[in-house]
Amino acid sequence: MSEEPRSESKDDPGDSAAPNTLDWRRWSILAAGLAVFFLFWFMDAPAPAVDPAGEEFPLSDAGKAALGLFLLAAIWWVFTPIPIGVTAIAIGVFQALFLIRPPEVAFGNFMDPAVWFIFASLVIGIAFTKSGLTQRLAYRMLMLVGERTSTIYLGTFLVTVALTLVMAHTAVAATIFPVLLAIYSLYDAGDRPTRFGKGLFIGMAFAAGAGSIITLLGSARGIVGISFARDVADIDVGFFEVTYYLAPVGLLMTVLIWWMMLIFFPPEKKRIEGLTEVAERRYRELGAMKRDEWLTILIVVGAVLVLALQAMVPALEPVSRPAILLVTTLLFFALGVLTLKELEEIPWNIILLFGGAMSIGFCLWQTGAAEWLAITWLGMFEGAHWLLFVLGLGLFFVVMTNVIMNVAAIAIVLPVALVMAGYMGVSPHVVLFVALVATGMPFLFLVGAAPNAIAYQSGQFSTWEFFRTGVPASIVLTVVIGFSVLVIWPLLGMPILAG
Template sequence: MSTEIADTQKSQLDWKRTLFMLIGLTLFAIVNFSPAWPDAVDPAGKHFILSAQGKGALAIFLLAGTWWVFEVLPIGVTSLAIGALQVLFMVRTAKEALKDFMDPSVLFIFGSLVIGMVFTKTGLTKRLAYKMLAVVGEKTSMIYLGCFVVTAALTHIMAHTAVAATMFPLLMTIYGMYTDEPGPTKFGKGLFIGMAFIAGAGSIITLLGAARGAVAIGFFKDIVGTEISFFELTYYMAPVGWAMTFLLWGFFMIVCKPEKKTIPGLREKAKMLGKAMGGITKQEILAATIIFTAIAIMSIKQFIPAISNLDKNAIMLVATVLFFIFNILNIQDLEAIPWNIILLFGGAMSIGFCLWETGAAEWLAINWLTLFQKANYFVFILSIAFFVMIMTNFIMNVAAIAISLPVALVIAPYLHVAPEVILFASLVTAGMPFLLLVGAAPNAIAYDSKQFTPGEFFMYGIPASIGLMIVVALSVFLWKLMGMPITTM
């Protein structure tokens, strides 16, 4: 009887998988083989043609989004389909489409995953987890809060990808003390999805949290001619980033309320296990030295001209090589790296560059923003933030800003909107892609916990994204009180 039930459930799951696979293919076919679409026209009257390649990029974009959300194939395999479809339908050449799978950003993700592996193997993770649990205590609500606050605070001084890689093994240890039962739990979902969301929220506060801030500020200076300083960015972003941190804590306490209010005896158990580990070992010291030296160099290099040209991806790869030189990792560890996650990001980079290079992303931005060229200034600001929020789930956040800011800054003077508020509203939503795993590296790292599916991540991301837009709307008024120019009237 149980076998029949299992077969029935499998059949239902297969039908669901087949349905969404066909939906993705249908969307691809409709867009790719449809007649030419109208040009996008900016406020100055300039026409932007959507080429056949651009239309093909949009078609692949829709297929990939559908397959990723509903996980009709392993997420890494969907990424491979992105590269293959670009080549088969002549959207881009094989060299252009497939080289993005080894983009420097993808290698950064690889290095981040290796760091997480080192934390776990050497025991540093357990040591840090026991210390944290001894401080935050036995209430699961405080464990949530403690993990989220530490995640947000770390993104002030290091890249949010590195933070996620650091926190992931720590959270795995904490979760292991919550339950021995196999399979996902509400607490597990909240802990790992929350970490990914909070890493984004914290990363908007300083220029050290992600590359997008520095790039956008440089881009803004070229267009507007105004310099935004490190401390000016932090002044306006800190209230928003921390508001989102605590708002997300409340959100996960509601939608992922832990099954247990407390874990009795956890504090004493954590202290006991910490003592049982003994003193820190030479291998732990060596691993920590390599990791934190790499993080320190990446954090301070922009302030020291002599090392400012050092590439962060090279720094991560040097650290990776050192782990093998000093026998901290071996060939078995290399083979255990989650290549599904790395392929996921390879596909994300490929579709992002595809939309950018074919002009499809610019065509989308102009069509969207010109809808609001006669709108109220407040509606226009939110429309920009919303566009960046959606696009940053599919393409690099820097690219999402780069395609929307020029158009927005052209329209802004007609609506008497100050350019600063456009920049900051865009940066807020660019840092928080809550819908798709490909939106940011912390999302993909959290997925490796096996506590949630891409579909669940998407469903939790919808109300979180709505909350983000409400925070952006309120921030416009807060920024005005803090001295930021909102209008030019």
Template sequence: MSSDLKRYFFVFLGIAVLLLFYFMPPLAPAVDPMGKSFELTQAGKAGIGLFLLAGIWWVFEVVPIGVTSIAIGVLQPVFGIRTAKEAFRDFMDPTVLFILGSLLVGVAFTQCGITKRIAYKMLVIVGEDTRKILLGVFVLTALLTHVMAHTAVAGAMFPIMMSILALYGGDMDKPSKFGKAMFMGMAFAAGAGSICTLMGGARNPAAVGFYKEFTGQDVTFLEFSAALAPFGWLTVIFIFFLMITIFKPEKLKVPGLRSRAQEELDKLGPITKQEIFVLVVVGLALASLVFQAYIPALKGMDRSIPLLTAGLIFFITKILTVKELERSISWNIVLLFSGAMSIGFALWQTGAAEWMAVSWLSMIQDAPWLVFVLGISFLVLILTNFIMNVAAISICLPVALVIAKYLGVNPEIILYSSVAMAGMPFLLLIGAAPNAIAYQSKQFTTGEFFATGVPASLAILAMVAIFSLTFWPIIGIPALIN
């Protein structure tokens, strides 16, 4: 089948799935263990069809990924899912602007030379072995996500890795196995590192909040990290071995790379006033995000504000100009997340997401406890690849905690397994901002990302089972309670 025929096949497959759900007869309502019924409206049915169309088009990249997002906005009013005003309002949701702010920070780092300085310094330390370079990138990424939002980390790491790729050699516009391993691995490592602390992502405190609401028990910062930091770091190690196995670098060593990196580092000279200024501005922005939960005056501030303010300061001081904005920001990626937000809110507001969650969890409510835990994990994993991870947690965790009570399953197991899955969407670019940021490198296709994410996703599901049976009970979190 020619590439054009294959593309048209998946275009029409997506449309056919949407039409199938739109015209199919009403589906039975979902009923939770408390007897509450959840109807699936006509708008909800069409929303599920659009959700599947978007997934097919994104995975097989039948049109640019940003264009698929435009289709999400256009097709919602056409099929009566939501009005055009509601559908397109989500395209400028604060979460999308947070991603834009993260990208601006990354561009500023590049413009003032910080990214090259970090890249050269890391290469001087790790040397010429390409496997050590990959491991260094993954470890640095995961460490930073302990205290920074993984979107901001990916935005900062991206130009650093582009500098490393340039030193690796070859055609920058031609994908290499080393490039695939480095950029995909960075996206995966950002997700794995972000589950290790409460500061790694908004989903973490949101999940703890739901847990406290339903159980009356709180989870401290240290308790959270004790349960999930080992999970996250084992995943980082697994990601490293997965990447060097699937995408074995063309060169095991790059002779002279360390000396070249040292020469380039020497050329940069001592750190400049501009670099210090950028570091201070970004440091203050990140500090406001880190301490937002502890300072009453900052609690009501949207998390996009500090990074966008930093970007504004860089434009005022002419560190950034419109030229860099047009050259360095991929509006295809911004549109990607705009569409992802729109379809996520559409599923939520039409009740389709809640119907799907209750239907799935009700099917496994009488299963053995481990099957139930893995079933919840699988549902969160799938949903978080399509919609905001906070939304996936909001949909699944309350229902799962109610069912867990009837099965005698420890709610802490449900909490930690759900957070782990919500933090690591390894299948679709829209699952997390680091995935889309990595895609800007042009080193891999959406199909390659999906294919690599399948074994990675299966591995973290297996880790949930292993941790539920071994590590979590050892640290005082038994699977079953009386």
């Protein structure tokens, strides 16, 4: 396999600047982030948010600072004046220095179980590569999809979606990522980023999100949302009911993602001549499955089965999902599939990124800033047409899930939205399923979902390119939500209006 290509927009600030020359762009972005933070730090407190019951939710000084810190992080993450992992460290540092939250809490979030889940998923990807499974899967996939680059796009996206039906989308992205690297190595593009590379990896991240909404096994957000709907709105949604209503939406989004990648990143080559022949020859050269390949398959399949059974066996529900997945890490090293060398190759920049994402997410939550935002935003639609309320809710979820964990976004916004739905005459089923769709596809920031950050390791795109692609993709997602509410779900029998 060839070396990983590097993005033209490097994540190493100052690389393009001449020695001893001040990099004005870099320092301007750093200053812009700081200016926004201090603007929020010094501004007067805005008016309290008021929920439908008339209860007021003032924004505290810590909440103001949390909003400013989030905007600082967003600016630095999109334009990367410093590495994304270092921006994540700054999130903890600012909380401690400006007394937004205690340092042991701010930095403690960097060790959150969700971060360890991502760590274990990345290790699975490394195990696939080290064992040789990556090349075997890549060549087999190319033998099936053929030589047209447009079909390679579609084939990889569909495989990604298929895997998310039975395992968490983070683990899927980590597993499929090295396969895509192996496929891309046959594109013969050298070390430079290409449109095909951008579309392949960004599309994979987007498709992982689209697939993860179809079953409760793709992410924890579904179970959390169903629990809130049961407690707040007294509705009970079953495992297969989720798939019944969301499979058409997830598949529609997958096709639209494929089209968007062909429009935004049309491959330089329509065909890779001789690709099928090369893939067949290299597949034969791999020979029979080796010990490490079988061990990797058995370990990963075992972990996936336990995670899948959690949704069906009550006794397994309390068991930590990150702990289950981390068992794979222990077994990989205990059985010699991986060594110290592979441990040192873990992309710590990505681990730090998600540590910072968890920290700013909990910061917005615990300071009340996220709740204030949710009530303020949804309050704007009080008295409006029910469809505007639903679309506004979907858009808010789309934005919030790019900022904080999708589980946290559901925990903060869904209870408020379910209460408001009663005033707007909207069925709680609609509110729940809009939440599950919108929080499943964070297309704007790398911190929105682990597949985004995993795809970024390819070096094919910059954070700005990802954001620029994510804006129209998020608009398409909002339109699909509206189409689902007006057409798809009524045809499937979902109640749209209350009463």
